[in-house]
Amino acid sequence: MSAAVVLSKDDLRAVTAFAAASAETVLGIFEADQPGDPRPREAIDAAWAFARGGERGKALRDTAWAALKAAQNAHTAAGREAARAAMAAAGAAYLHPLAKATQVKHILGAGAHAARAAELAAGESAADQLERTARRATPVVVDVLTRYPAAPDGGGRVGELTRLLNAALRARPA
Incomplete structure (x- = not known):
């Protein structure tokens, strides 16, 4: 059995x-692919609503699932990854207080999917996107991350990007 991780609502809001x-940094990639589909934007909006003091509930769950379905309709791999980043943003509010490496995806998944979307759209390395994402992480986000084991193996390119982001944030001076 995994140990419990202490998480406050403020911690969850910071992660979200x-x-x-x-x-949000790659939403335009999806919107260029599927200009009439608001689902990823709605997922990000729901995530922001929770982060700014709203409740964790049906809107987050519903918009996360809807963004995942939007990913299935995207014409490009970059569009799919951008929609998955939106799904992960809404899902971040559901970080579980279990000390399992798989929970790191709730913290870093949106950033890793965004880096993959940017990489696919630009045909370049995701390093710059990951660097910007790492700079965006507040001390609270880094503190929450370090309560969990390191990101797990696997997950293809997005998993690799998750591990790179994980390592960058854990290497920050305290």
Whole structure:
């Protein structure tokens, strides 16, 4: 059994704000792919609403699932990853207080999917996007991250980007 991680609502709000800001950076990639589909934007808006004091509930869950379905309709891989970043932003509010490496995806998933979307859209390395994402992480986000084990293996390119972001944030001076 995994140990419990102490998480306050303020911790969850900080993580969700970080995820929403990360996903927002690539929303335009999805919107260029699917200009009439508001679902990823709605997921990011729901994440921001929670981060700014709203409740964690049905709107977050529904918009996260809707953004995931929007990803399935995107014409490009970059558009799919941008929609997944939005899904991860809304899902960040559901970080569980279990000391499991898989929970790191709730903290860093939006940033990793955003980096992959940017990489696919630009055909370049995701390093610059990851660097900007790492700079966006507040001390609270880094503190929450360090309460969990390091990001897990696997997950393809997005998993690799998650581990790179994880390592960058954990290497920050306290």
